[in-house]
Amino acid sequence: QKEVEQNSGPLSVPEGAIASLNCTYSDRGSQSFFWYRQYSGKSPELIMSIYSNGDKEDGRFTAQLNKASQYVSLLIRDSQPSDSATYLCAPRSYNTDKLIFGTGTRLQVFP
């Protein structure tokens, strides 16, 4: 079992729709969770972090965390073509300062 699992996609959604990106993780001790956006050929950029169960909203982005189910998700409302990128899920390891990255979900938003 991989430490962090994400559907590689591509996830295709029409402009204006809600994109839902999912991630499961194996380390029950993980306390903090991060979502990165990576455009093709560019480096990852932090867009959201969450460390409490429930929802955290920031503009069009909502991160959701369920530690009991070891599940974290990212919702993007009113998706735009500029949201087309790969989204990386990264829990922080409990006893180190390392982030454990998933391989990412590629999102395509079509006009």
Place this chain on the structure above:
Amino acid sequence: DVKVTQSSRYLVKRTGEKVFLECVQDMDHENMFWYRQDPGLGLRLIYFSYDVKMKEKGDIPEGYSVSREKKERFSLILESASTNQTSMYLCASSLLGGRIEGYTFGSGTRLTVV
């Protein structure tokens, strides 16, 4: 604006050359990391450092070494470059024990070994 700066955006080297990739951060972060990223394989950790002159192997350290003589600078060294080290190399930094902060990445170095 805080930054992690990688010295080269694109680099072409010959097989057998010794290659230095430099990374500098201005955030006073204790932790620094080197990753490589290849299609379908995601980010793979090569080496990391929690402090000056301290280094720990990541998941794929073979063929690489690192140097951290100053807090702000973390160098990745390819002792004898090979074609299978052609990749995107990403440097990142973070606070020690910073549970709510993530990594800040540099812009990456795309290395081609011919």
